[in-house]
Amino acid sequence: MDFSREPAHSDQLQVRKAHPWNAEPDVATLVEHPLTPEHLVYCRNHCPVEALDGSTFKITIDGLVQHAQAYTLADLAAQFPKKEIVAALQCAGNRRKTMQDRKHHDVEGVLWEEGTICNCRWAGVSMRELLLRAGAPAVAVGKKGEEQRMQSLHLCFASHAPCEDEDWFGASIPLAKVLDEEGDVLVAYEMNGRPLSPDHGYPFRVVVPGYTGARWVKWVDHISVAERESENFYQQRDYKVLPTKADKEDWWSKVPPILANPLNSVVAVVQFEPPRTLFVKGYAVRGPSGQVSRVEVSIDEGTTWRGTRITYQEGRWSWTLWEAVIGLPETYQGREGKIRSRAIDESGETQQPDMDWNLRGVSYSAVGEKEFRT
Protein backbone atom coordinates (compact mmCIF):
# COMPACT_ATOMS: atom_id res chain seq x y z
CA MET A 1 0.00 0.00 0.00
CA ASP A 2 1.21 3.48 -0.81
CA PHE A 3 1.57 5.67 2.27
CA SER A 4 3.80 8.26 0.62
CA ARG A 5 0.88 10.37 -0.62
CA GLU A 6 -0.71 10.75 2.82
CA PRO A 7 -1.58 14.22 4.11
CA ALA A 8 -0.18 15.41 7.46
CA HIS A 9 -1.90 14.06 10.56
CA SER A 10 -2.51 15.64 13.98
CA ASP A 11 0.60 15.50 16.16
CA GLN A 12 -1.54 15.63 19.33
CA LEU A 13 -2.42 11.95 19.17
CA GLN A 14 -0.71 8.85 20.51
CA VAL A 15 0.16 6.57 17.62
CA ARG A 16 -1.10 3.01 18.01
CA LYS A 17 -0.14 1.95 14.48
CA ALA A 18 1.66 4.19 11.98
CA HIS A 19 0.72 2.45 8.68
CA PRO A 20 -2.13 2.70 8.13
CA TRP A 21 -2.49 5.70 10.45
CA ASN A 22 -4.21 4.83 13.76
CA ALA A 23 -3.96 7.18 16.71
CA GLU A 24 -5.94 8.35 19.75
CA PRO A 25 -5.80 11.28 22.16
CA ASP A 26 -5.06 11.13 25.86
CA VAL A 27 -8.44 10.60 27.51
CA ALA A 28 -7.91 13.23 30.24
CA THR A 29 -7.30 15.87 27.55
CA LEU A 30 -10.25 14.61 25.53
CA VAL A 31 -12.85 15.24 28.26
CA GLU A 32 -11.75 18.87 28.61
CA HIS A 33 -13.77 19.62 25.45
CA PRO A 34 -17.53 19.04 25.11
CA LEU A 35 -17.14 19.23 21.31
CA THR A 36 -13.94 17.51 20.28
CA PRO A 37 -11.56 19.78 18.35
CA GLU A 38 -10.23 18.13 15.21
CA HIS A 39 -6.66 17.73 16.48
CA LEU A 40 -8.02 15.50 19.29
CA VAL A 41 -10.27 13.33 17.12
CA TYR A 42 -8.94 9.76 16.96
CA CYS A 43 -8.14 8.25 13.57
CA ARG A 44 -8.97 4.67 12.73
CA ASN A 45 -7.97 3.49 9.26
CA HIS A 46 -7.73 0.17 7.48
CA CYS A 47 -6.23 1.92 4.47
CA PRO A 48 -3.91 4.81 3.59
CA VAL A 49 -5.55 8.23 3.94
CA GLU A 50 -6.08 9.66 0.49
CA ALA A 51 -6.23 13.28 -0.55
CA LEU A 52 -9.20 13.17 -2.93
CA ASP A 53 -10.29 15.88 -5.36
CA GLY A 54 -13.56 17.26 -4.01
CA SER A 55 -14.41 19.05 -7.25
CA THR A 56 -14.72 15.85 -9.28
CA PHE A 57 -15.32 13.07 -6.72
CA LYS A 58 -18.84 11.66 -6.98
CA ILE A 59 -21.11 9.66 -4.75
CA THR A 60 -23.51 7.25 -6.47
CA ILE A 61 -26.85 6.06 -5.09
CA ASP A 62 -28.30 2.95 -6.67
CA GLY A 63 -29.62 -0.55 -6.01
CA LEU A 64 -33.33 -0.91 -5.17
CA VAL A 65 -34.23 2.67 -6.04
CA GLN A 66 -36.25 4.04 -8.93
CA HIS A 67 -33.65 6.52 -10.21
CA ALA A 68 -29.95 5.97 -9.61
CA GLN A 69 -28.20 9.29 -8.94
CA ALA A 70 -24.67 10.65 -8.73
CA TYR A 71 -23.64 13.85 -6.96
CA THR A 72 -20.49 15.89 -6.50
CA LEU A 73 -19.89 17.85 -3.31
CA ALA A 74 -21.16 21.01 -5.00
CA ASP A 75 -24.29 19.18 -6.22
CA LEU A 76 -25.16 17.96 -2.74
CA ALA A 77 -24.66 21.37 -1.16
CA ALA A 78 -26.75 23.07 -3.86
CA GLN A 79 -29.62 20.60 -4.10
CA PHE A 80 -30.34 19.66 -0.48
CA PRO A 81 -30.76 21.60 2.78
CA LYS A 82 -27.84 21.31 5.16
CA LYS A 83 -28.64 19.19 8.19
CA GLU A 84 -26.57 19.42 11.38
CA ILE A 85 -26.28 16.85 14.15
CA VAL A 86 -24.08 16.61 17.23
CA ALA A 87 -23.10 12.97 17.60
CA ALA A 88 -20.47 10.87 19.30
CA LEU A 89 -18.34 8.70 17.02
CA GLN A 90 -16.75 5.73 18.73
CA CYS A 91 -14.68 2.78 17.55
CA ALA A 92 -15.89 -0.71 18.50
CA GLY A 93 -12.34 -1.27 19.76
CA ASN A 94 -12.55 1.58 22.29
CA ARG A 95 -11.42 0.19 25.70
CA ARG A 96 -9.91 -2.92 24.06
CA LYS A 97 -6.81 -2.64 26.27
CA THR A 98 -9.03 -2.36 29.36
CA MET A 99 -10.71 -5.63 28.41
CA GLN A 100 -7.35 -7.32 27.88
CA ASP A 101 -5.92 -6.02 31.18
CA ARG A 102 -8.97 -6.88 33.25
CA LYS A 103 -9.54 -10.30 31.72
CA HIS A 104 -5.82 -11.22 31.65
CA HIS A 105 -6.39 -12.69 28.22
CA ASP A 106 -4.88 -11.33 25.01
CA VAL A 107 -7.21 -9.90 22.41
CA GLU A 108 -6.52 -9.41 18.68
CA GLY A 109 -6.44 -5.90 17.30
CA VAL A 110 -4.97 -2.43 17.70
CA LEU A 111 -4.62 -2.02 21.47
CA TRP A 112 -6.79 1.06 21.91
CA GLU A 113 -7.14 2.64 25.33
CA GLU A 114 -10.22 4.76 26.13
CA GLY A 115 -9.77 7.62 23.67
CA THR A 116 -11.23 6.25 20.44
CA ILE A 117 -14.30 8.40 20.82
CA CYS A 118 -15.11 11.96 19.85
CA ASN A 119 -18.13 14.23 19.94
CA CYS A 120 -18.49 16.47 16.89
CA ARG A 121 -20.98 18.62 15.03
CA TRP A 122 -21.57 16.89 11.71
CA ALA A 123 -23.28 18.56 8.77
CA GLY A 124 -24.38 17.31 5.40
CA VAL A 125 -27.40 15.87 3.68
CA SER A 126 -30.06 13.74 5.33
CA MET A 127 -29.62 10.21 3.99
CA ARG A 128 -33.38 9.81 4.22
CA GLU A 129 -33.96 12.79 1.88
CA LEU A 130 -31.35 11.48 -0.51
CA LEU A 131 -33.06 8.11 -0.69
CA LEU A 132 -36.52 9.58 -1.06
CA ARG A 133 -35.23 11.67 -3.96
CA ALA A 134 -33.87 8.50 -5.57
CA GLY A 135 -37.21 6.75 -5.07
CA ALA A 136 -36.18 4.27 -2.42
CA PRO A 137 -38.81 1.78 -1.22
CA ALA A 138 -39.94 4.32 1.39
CA VAL A 139 -42.09 6.03 -1.19
CA ALA A 140 -44.26 2.97 -0.88
CA VAL A 141 -44.70 3.37 2.86
CA GLY A 142 -48.35 2.99 3.64
CA LYS A 143 -48.75 0.17 1.18
CA LYS A 144 -48.91 -3.01 3.16
CA GLY A 145 -46.31 -5.56 2.19
CA GLU A 146 -44.00 -2.89 0.77
CA GLU A 147 -43.56 -1.57 4.27
CA GLN A 148 -42.71 -5.02 5.55
CA ARG A 149 -40.23 -5.61 2.78
CA MET A 150 -38.57 -2.29 3.54
CA GLN A 151 -37.97 -3.42 7.12
CA SER A 152 -35.77 -6.24 5.87
CA LEU A 153 -33.63 -4.21 3.46
CA HIS A 154 -30.15 -2.84 4.04
CA LEU A 155 -28.29 0.27 3.00
CA CYS A 156 -24.75 -0.57 1.88
CA PHE A 157 -21.85 1.88 1.78
CA ALA A 158 -18.54 1.52 -0.03
CA SER A 159 -15.25 3.30 -0.44
CA HIS A 160 -13.30 1.81 -3.32
CA ALA A 161 -9.74 2.11 -2.10
CA PRO A 162 -7.56 -0.87 -1.14
CA CYS A 163 -7.60 -1.83 2.58
CA GLU A 164 -5.61 -4.22 4.76
CA ASP A 165 -8.00 -7.14 4.32
CA GLU A 166 -9.88 -6.42 1.10
CA ASP A 167 -9.51 -4.08 -1.86
CA TRP A 168 -12.35 -1.81 -0.72
CA PHE A 169 -14.01 -0.76 2.56
CA GLY A 170 -17.70 -1.41 3.08
CA ALA A 171 -20.45 -1.55 5.68
CA SER A 172 -24.21 -1.71 5.84
CA ILE A 173 -27.00 -0.76 8.22
CA PRO A 174 -30.70 -1.63 8.28
CA LEU A 175 -32.64 0.58 5.87
CA ALA A 176 -35.17 1.16 8.65
CA LYS A 177 -32.56 3.17 10.62
CA VAL A 178 -32.11 5.45 7.61
CA LEU A 179 -35.78 5.94 6.85
CA ASP A 180 -36.64 6.62 10.50
CA GLU A 181 -37.13 10.39 10.76
CA GLU A 182 -35.35 10.29 14.10
CA GLY A 183 -32.51 8.08 12.83
CA ASP A 184 -30.51 11.15 11.73
CA VAL A 185 -28.23 9.31 9.29
CA LEU A 186 -26.23 11.75 7.14
CA VAL A 187 -23.94 11.92 4.19
CA ALA A 188 -21.72 14.43 5.96
CA TYR A 189 -19.38 16.89 4.30
CA GLU A 190 -18.56 19.01 7.37
CA MET A 191 -17.14 18.33 10.82
CA ASN A 192 -17.24 21.10 13.44
CA GLY A 193 -18.26 23.71 10.85
CA ARG A 194 -15.45 22.99 8.38
CA PRO A 195 -15.12 20.70 5.38
CA LEU A 196 -14.10 17.20 6.44
CA SER A 197 -10.34 16.77 6.48
CA PRO A 198 -8.76 13.92 4.47
CA ASP A 199 -8.21 12.01 7.74
CA HIS A 200 -11.93 12.02 8.50
CA GLY A 201 -13.26 11.27 5.02
CA TYR A 202 -13.10 14.28 2.67
CA PRO A 203 -15.22 14.88 0.70
CA PHE A 204 -17.96 12.61 2.13
CA ARG A 205 -18.47 10.28 5.05
CA VAL A 206 -21.48 8.48 6.41
CA VAL A 207 -22.67 9.55 9.89
CA VAL A 208 -24.80 6.96 11.70
CA PRO A 209 -25.63 8.43 15.14
CA GLY A 210 -25.66 5.81 17.88
CA TYR A 211 -23.95 3.17 15.72
CA THR A 212 -20.40 1.86 15.91
CA GLY A 213 -17.70 3.78 14.00
CA ALA A 214 -17.07 1.02 11.47
CA ARG A 215 -20.40 1.84 9.79
CA TRP A 216 -19.45 5.54 9.40
CA VAL A 217 -17.75 4.90 6.04
CA LYS A 218 -15.21 7.59 5.09
CA TRP A 219 -14.45 8.66 1.49
CA VAL A 220 -17.77 6.99 0.65
CA ASP A 221 -18.34 6.77 -3.12
CA HIS A 222 -21.23 4.33 -3.36
CA ILE A 223 -24.54 3.91 -1.50
CA SER A 224 -26.84 1.09 -2.44
CA VAL A 225 -30.24 -0.22 -1.25
CA ALA A 226 -29.97 -4.02 -1.13
CA GLU A 227 -31.68 -7.20 -0.03
CA ARG A 228 -28.54 -8.29 1.83
CA GLU A 229 -25.93 -6.88 4.17
CA SER A 230 -22.66 -5.63 2.72
CA GLU A 231 -20.45 -8.53 1.68
CA ASN A 232 -17.37 -6.58 2.72
CA PHE A 233 -14.79 -8.11 5.07
CA TYR A 234 -15.36 -5.38 7.68
CA GLN A 235 -19.07 -6.19 7.85
CA GLN A 236 -18.76 -9.99 7.70
CA ARG A 237 -15.47 -11.00 9.33
CA ASP A 238 -14.63 -8.20 11.71
CA TYR A 239 -16.56 -5.92 14.10
CA LYS A 240 -18.56 -8.72 15.69
CA VAL A 241 -18.76 -9.76 19.35
CA LEU A 242 -17.72 -13.42 19.09
CA PRO A 243 -18.73 -15.74 21.92
CA THR A 244 -16.01 -16.25 24.54
CA LYS A 245 -15.44 -19.84 23.45
CA ALA A 246 -14.59 -18.60 19.94
CA ASP A 247 -10.83 -18.31 20.13
CA LYS A 248 -10.44 -19.59 16.59
CA GLU A 249 -11.91 -17.41 13.92
CA ASP A 250 -14.51 -19.76 12.49
CA TRP A 251 -17.50 -18.14 14.08
CA TRP A 252 -17.94 -15.14 11.84
CA SER A 253 -20.95 -16.26 9.85
CA LYS A 254 -22.89 -17.21 13.00
CA VAL A 255 -22.73 -13.82 14.72
CA PRO A 256 -24.51 -10.58 13.74
CA PRO A 257 -22.51 -7.42 13.00
CA ILE A 258 -22.19 -4.75 15.69
CA LEU A 259 -24.61 -1.91 14.98
CA ALA A 260 -25.53 0.23 18.03
CA ASN A 261 -22.90 1.21 20.57
CA PRO A 262 -23.31 -0.32 24.04
CA LEU A 263 -24.24 1.85 27.04
CA ASN A 264 -20.85 2.83 28.45
CA SER A 265 -18.88 5.12 30.74
CA VAL A 266 -15.24 5.78 31.49
CA VAL A 267 -13.41 7.52 34.35
CA ALA A 268 -10.99 9.87 32.60
CA VAL A 269 -9.50 11.93 35.44
CA VAL A 270 -9.07 11.37 39.19
CA GLN A 271 -7.31 13.99 41.28
CA PHE A 272 -6.75 13.69 44.99
CA GLU A 273 -6.63 16.84 47.04
CA PRO A 274 -5.49 16.45 50.66
CA PRO A 275 -6.77 15.80 53.12
CA ARG A 276 -9.72 13.83 51.75
CA THR A 277 -11.18 15.10 48.51
CA LEU A 278 -11.35 13.38 45.11
CA PHE A 279 -12.16 15.23 41.90
CA VAL A 280 -13.40 12.86 39.23
CA LYS A 281 -14.38 13.38 35.58
CA GLY A 282 -15.38 11.16 32.74
CA TYR A 283 -17.60 10.52 29.78
CA ALA A 284 -20.58 8.28 29.11
CA VAL A 285 -22.10 7.08 25.84
CA ARG A 286 -25.68 6.08 25.15
CA GLY A 287 -26.66 2.56 24.17
CA PRO A 288 -29.52 1.35 21.97
CA SER A 289 -32.30 2.09 24.49
CA GLY A 290 -31.89 5.83 24.88
CA GLN A 291 -29.77 8.78 25.92
CA VAL A 292 -27.82 8.68 29.19
CA SER A 293 -29.87 10.08 32.03
CA ARG A 294 -27.53 9.55 34.99
CA VAL A 295 -23.95 8.59 35.78
CA GLU A 296 -22.99 7.19 39.17
CA VAL A 297 -19.66 6.49 40.84
CA SER A 298 -18.54 4.10 43.56
CA ILE A 299 -15.45 4.10 45.78
CA ASP A 300 -16.27 0.76 47.41
CA GLU A 301 -16.01 -1.69 44.51
CA GLY A 302 -19.58 -1.15 43.45
CA THR A 303 -21.28 -1.79 46.79
CA THR A 304 -22.72 1.71 47.02
CA TRP A 305 -23.17 4.27 44.27
CA ARG A 306 -23.62 8.03 44.35
CA GLY A 307 -24.72 10.52 41.70
CA THR A 308 -22.50 12.79 39.61
CA ARG A 309 -23.15 16.13 37.96
CA ILE A 310 -23.74 16.04 34.21
CA THR A 311 -21.79 18.96 32.73
CA TYR A 312 -22.57 18.40 29.06
CA GLN A 313 -25.07 16.65 26.86
CA GLU A 314 -26.59 17.91 23.60
CA GLY A 315 -29.51 16.19 21.93
CA ARG A 316 -30.13 12.53 21.33
CA TRP A 317 -26.72 11.46 20.06
CA SER A 318 -23.99 13.36 21.89
CA TRP A 319 -21.75 11.90 24.52
CA THR A 320 -22.29 12.89 28.16
CA LEU A 321 -19.62 14.53 30.29
CA TRP A 322 -19.87 14.21 34.05
CA GLU A 323 -17.93 15.09 37.17
CA ALA A 324 -18.05 14.52 40.90
CA VAL A 325 -16.40 15.84 44.05
CA ILE A 326 -16.12 13.11 46.64
CA GLY A 327 -15.31 13.52 50.30
CA LEU A 328 -13.47 10.36 51.33
CA PRO A 329 -14.03 8.77 54.75
CA GLU A 330 -11.07 8.96 57.12
CA THR A 331 -10.38 5.26 56.64
CA TYR A 332 -9.10 6.08 53.14
CA GLN A 333 -6.10 8.01 54.49
CA GLY A 334 -2.85 6.79 52.92
CA ARG A 335 -4.55 4.14 50.84
CA GLU A 336 -4.91 3.19 47.23
CA GLY A 337 -8.37 2.80 45.88
CA LYS A 338 -10.43 2.52 42.75
CA ILE A 339 -13.19 4.70 41.54
CA ARG A 340 -15.82 3.08 39.33
CA SER A 341 -18.42 4.65 37.07
CA ARG A 342 -21.67 3.41 35.57
CA ALA A 343 -24.19 5.00 33.22
CA ILE A 344 -27.96 4.65 33.41
CA ASP A 345 -30.14 5.54 30.42
CA GLU A 346 -33.58 7.08 30.07
CA SER A 347 -35.27 3.69 29.80
CA GLY A 348 -33.70 2.57 33.08
CA GLU A 349 -30.97 0.33 31.64
CA THR A 350 -27.77 0.26 33.69
CA GLN A 351 -24.27 -0.25 32.35
CA GLN A 352 -23.13 -3.82 33.01
CA PRO A 353 -20.75 -4.45 35.96
CA ASP A 354 -18.69 -6.98 34.02
CA MET A 355 -18.39 -8.29 30.49
CA ASP A 356 -17.04 -11.50 29.00
CA TRP A 357 -13.83 -11.57 26.96
CA ASN A 358 -14.20 -11.71 23.19
CA LEU A 359 -11.45 -12.46 20.68
CA ARG A 360 -11.43 -9.06 19.00
CA GLY A 361 -11.96 -7.07 22.20
CA VAL A 362 -14.91 -5.16 20.75
CA SER A 363 -17.87 -3.37 22.35
CA TYR A 364 -16.23 -3.48 25.76
CA SER A 365 -18.66 -1.82 28.13
CA ALA A 366 -18.12 -3.03 31.69
CA VAL A 367 -18.15 -0.28 34.35
CA GLY A 368 -15.46 2.39 34.11
CA GLU A 369 -12.59 2.19 36.59
CA LYS A 370 -9.55 4.23 37.58
CA GLU A 371 -7.07 3.93 40.43
CA PHE A 372 -6.34 6.67 42.92
CA ARG A 373 -3.91 7.17 45.78
CA THR A 374 -4.53 9.29 48.81
Ligand SMILES: Nc1nc2c(c(=O)[nH]1)N[C@H]1C(S)=C(S)[C@@H](COP(=O)(O)O)O[C@H]1N2
Ligand atom coordinates in the same frame (compact mmCIF):
# COMPACT_ATOMS: atom_id res chain seq x y z
N1 LIG B 1 -13.25 4.02 4.10
C1 LIG B 1 -13.08 3.76 5.40
N2 LIG B 1 -14.02 4.18 6.27
C2 LIG B 1 -13.86 3.95 7.59
C3 LIG B 1 -12.75 3.22 8.09
C4 LIG B 1 -11.76 2.81 7.15
O1 LIG B 1 -10.76 2.20 7.50
N3 LIG B 1 -11.96 3.10 5.81
N4 LIG B 1 -12.66 2.97 9.43
C5 LIG B 1 -13.94 2.92 10.15
C6 LIG B 1 -13.79 2.78 11.59
S1 LIG B 1 -13.46 1.22 12.18
C7 LIG B 1 -14.00 3.84 12.44
S2 LIG B 1 -13.98 3.61 14.11
C8 LIG B 1 -14.23 5.20 11.94
C9 LIG B 1 -13.17 6.14 12.45
O2 LIG B 1 -13.38 7.44 11.97
P1 LIG B 1 -12.29 8.57 12.22
O3 LIG B 1 -10.96 8.04 11.73
O4 LIG B 1 -12.79 9.76 11.49
O5 LIG B 1 -12.23 8.81 13.71
O6 LIG B 1 -14.23 5.24 10.51
C10 LIG B 1 -14.79 4.14 9.85
N5 LIG B 1 -14.83 4.40 8.43
Ligand SMILES: [Mo]
Ligand atom coordinates in the same frame (compact mmCIF):
# COMPACT_ATOMS: atom_id res chain seq x y z
MO1 LIG C 1 -13.65 1.25 14.48
